[in-house]
Amino acid sequence: MLRxxxxxxxxxxxxxxxxxxxxxxxxxxxxxxxxxYDDNESKEVYTGKNSHQYHK
Amino acid sequence: MADGHEITCxxxxxxxxxxxxxxxxxxxxxxxxxxxxxxxxxAVGHATGRNDVMMLKPGMTCRYDGxxxxxxxxxxxLNDDKQAEEWxxxxxxxxxxxxxxxxxxxxGHWLWTGPADASRxxxxxxxxxxxxxxxxxxxxxxxxxxxxYNQRTLPVAGEFATDVMRREGGGKMIVEEYExxxxxxxxxxxxxxxxxWNAGTYLKPRQVARMFDLSIWQLPIRKERIPAEPRPxxxxxxxxxxxxxxxxxxxxVPTFIAQWKPEKYVLQESYEIKxxxxxxxxxxxAPISSRLFEVTRPGALExxxxxxxxxxxxxxxxxxxNEQTGTEYSATRTAEYWDGYDADGHWVENKQEVKAxxxxxxxxxxxxxxxxxxxxxRPLTVNVSIVECxxxxxxxxxxxxxxCCIAFVYFLYQNRENLAEG
Numbered sequence: 157m158l159r160x161x162x163x164x165x166x167x168x169x170x171x172x173x174x175x176x177x178x179x180x181x182x183x184x185x186x187x188x189x190x191x192x193y194d195d196n197e198s199k200e201v202y203t204g205k206n207s208h209q210y211h212k
Numbered sequence: 213m214a215d216g217h218e219i220t221c222x223x224x225x226x227x228x229x230x231x232x233x234x235x236x237x238x239x240x241x242x243x244x245x246x247x248x249x250x251x252x253x254x255a256v257g258h259a260t261g262r263n264d265v266m267m268l269k270p271g272m273t274c275r276y277d278g279x280x281x282x283x284x285x286x287x288x289x290l291n292d293d294k295q296a297e298e299w300x301x302x303x304x305x306x307x308x309x310x311x312x313x314x315x316x317x318x319x320g321h322w323l324w325t326g327p328a329d330a331s332r333x334x335x336x337x338x339x340x341x342x343x344x345x346x347x348x349x350x351x352x353x354x355x356x357x358x359x360x361y362n363q364r365t366l367p368v369a370g371e372f373a374t375d376v377m378r379r380e381g382g383g384k385m386i387v388e389e390y391e392x393x394x395x396x397x398x399x400x401x402x403x404x405x406x407x408x409w410n411a412g413t414y415l416k417p418r419q420v421a422r423m424f425d426l427s428i429w430q431l432p433i434r435k436e437r438i439p440a441e442p443r444p445x446x447x448x449x450x451x452x453x454x455x456x457x458x459x460x461x462x463x464x465v466p467t468f469i470a471q472w473k474p475e476k477y478v479l480q481e482s483y484e485i486k487x488x489x490x491x492x493x494x495x496x497x498a499p500i501s502s503r504l505f506e507v508t509r510p511g512a513l514e515x516x517x518x519x520x521x522x523x524x525x526x527x528x529x530x531x532x533x534n535e536q537t538g539t540e541y542s543a544t545r546t547a548e549y550w551d552g553y554d555a556d557g558h559w560v561e562n563k564q565e566v567k568a569x570x571x572x573x574x575x576x577x578x579x580x581x582x583x584x585x586x587x588x589x590r591p592l593t594v595n596v597s598i599v600e601c602x603x604x605x606x607x608x609x610x611x612x613x614x615x616c617c618i619a620f621v622y623f624l625y626q627n628r629e630n631l632a633e634g
Contacts, residue, residue, distance in 0.1 A: 170622050171454055177618060178458050181611040184604065185469045187572060188512030191607040194571040198531070198542035 221245055223255045231271065232284055232305050235371035239285075246367060246377055257377050261288030261366035267317060267431060268302045270370035274423040276324070279306040281313065285370030292362035303372065312373065314410070315420070320434035321441060322420045323396055325412030333397070333409060346390050346397060348411070355390035355397050358439040363387045363400075389439075396440040414440045455619045462612050470603050479505045479598040485584055486591045496587075500594065502580040504535060507600045513541070513573040514602030517582070518565040518595040521549040526592060529583040530568055534576045543568035569604060 184191050217230045219238065226242035230249070238247045239259040246257035263286075272283045281304040291297035299318035305311070313326040334347040344357040363385045365376045390397040394414035401407050421428040434441075479502060488498040507513065519526050525548040532541045545566035552559060580598065 170618075170625075173618055173622075174454055174458050174615070177611065177614055178461060181462055181607065182465055182469075184607050184611075185466060186473070188510070188601060188604065190512060190569045190571045190604050191610050195543045195568045196541045196570050197544065198540045 219253055221247060222253055230371055231282060232371060234373055236373060237375055238371040239367050239369050241369060259367040261368035263368045265300060266368055268424065272424055276423055279309060281306050285372050286368040287376055288366045288368050290364045292364045318438065319436060320417065320432040321438050322415040322417060323412045323440060324415050325396065325398060325410045328409045328411035330407065330409050348397065351395055353392040353395060355392040357388055357390050360386065360388045391439040393440050393442045414442060455615065459612060459615050462608060462615060466603050466605065466608060473511065473601045475599045475601055475603055477597055478507055478600045479580065479596065481596055483594045484591060485594055487589050497584040500582040504577050504579050506577055507573060507575050509601050510574045511601035512604050513570045514599045515568045516565060516597045517545060517547065519547050519592050521547060521564055523550060524586060524588040526584055526586040526588065531581045533579050535579060536576050541570040541573065569602060
């Protein structure tokens with residue numbers, strides 16, 4: 157644990173910025189989050205069974 | 213404080229310029245007498261250092277580290293254990309802050325050093341495999357010892373605040389040098405006295421030439437590598453290296469993600485759409501409704517729509533709805549194809565394939581609807597494919613761009629002083 161803290165202390169802050177951005181990138185690919193924005197234009201949630209009938 | 217006080221050499225009666233009021237020892241530039249200024253001026257020895265290899269002359273000025281410096285003196289230093297090893301040390305003085313610093317030239321390599329507080333360094337328990345190491349708390353690095361020797365100092369020219377001659381004659385001075393290129397640490401040990409520390413950094417000859425407004429060809433050529441010289445990859449700082457690796461990883465990571473979570477087509481269908489002359493006349497085309505399809509894993513859903521167009525446009529309002537929850541994902545995309553001739557020749561605007569990506573779509577049964585409209589007024593074929601766990605390739609260029617922006621900001625931060633001076 158002490159070694160981990162020492163490592164965190166030794167590595168410079170700007171390296172952590174790169175690490176954070178890279179981690180965000182890997183997460184976005186793994187979770188399937190479109191960056192920088194989602195294409196979804198709808199906030200609608202249609203309720204009720206066979207709700208797709210709404211569009212027909 | 214720097215001034216231009218003139219003194220007379222008691223040995224040859226030459227006029228000697230004393231630039232710094234606090235200087236207590238001066239070398240006469242004419243007879244090279246070692247003069248002590250203590251109320252009256254007395255010649256107490258002779259400057260025996262070589263002045264034929266002196267690159268920087270007393271009085272030369274430069275700007276470095278946010279200060280204006282003047283070269284006040286030059287001394288020749290020797291490794292008493294290896295007589296062939298010698299180097300020149302130039303003393304620089306900053307009048308604004310009253311600081312002394314040293315610029316050392318060794319076989320064409322330049323090192324900028326200055327006094328450092330001993331509490332900054334941690335020497336205990338740092339001897340690994342017989343090699344002594346020192347932890348520099350301020351720079352957050354571990355430095356490795358690469359040499360230890362007896363040092364001898366010979367004055368060459370200029371003026372000094374301390375008696376470097378007596379230091380030489382008054383006993384041994386053992387010096388240990390540590391490096392973590394481009395950083396350097398010098399530990400001076402005098403018998404019966406407290407150790408003194410000097411921390412420094414490697415300067416490229418180009419930097420030194422620029423500082424003193426000299427041509428790089430006036431400076432000695434680097435003869436061999438020295439431990440404090442950054443190795444080829446170290447010329448990039450660690451953060452630059454990390455940036456390059458991160459950029460490379462940004463390009464490579466999608467391959468691994470694709471192995472771990474492969475893409476899968478959940479719908480691949482082709483639809484014939486005809487102009488609607490009935491109730492949908494206002495829209496132009498009847499809506500498309502797909503069969504229900506199953507998304508088996510949560511993740512991004514990518515919809516690709518393709519149509520063969522010729523001098524036409526086709527707007528598609530896409531809607532994907534989860535049958536169970538009623539959550540709708542929608543997007544509007546316009547496919548088009550135009551070409552023609554102008555003064556530059558043939559031009560083409562071809563966007564017959566359009567895509568929409570939806571983030572973090574949960575697993576479930578979905579229905580896709582497309583509401584098309586177009587000025588084509590002819591039957592069109594729309595090919596639709598939907599991929600689950602789509603690899604969002606667009607993210608790659610955004611993150612690569614973000615990495616480059618951060619690297620650029622870091623570059624500006626690192627060079628803020630040079631840029632401010634510029």
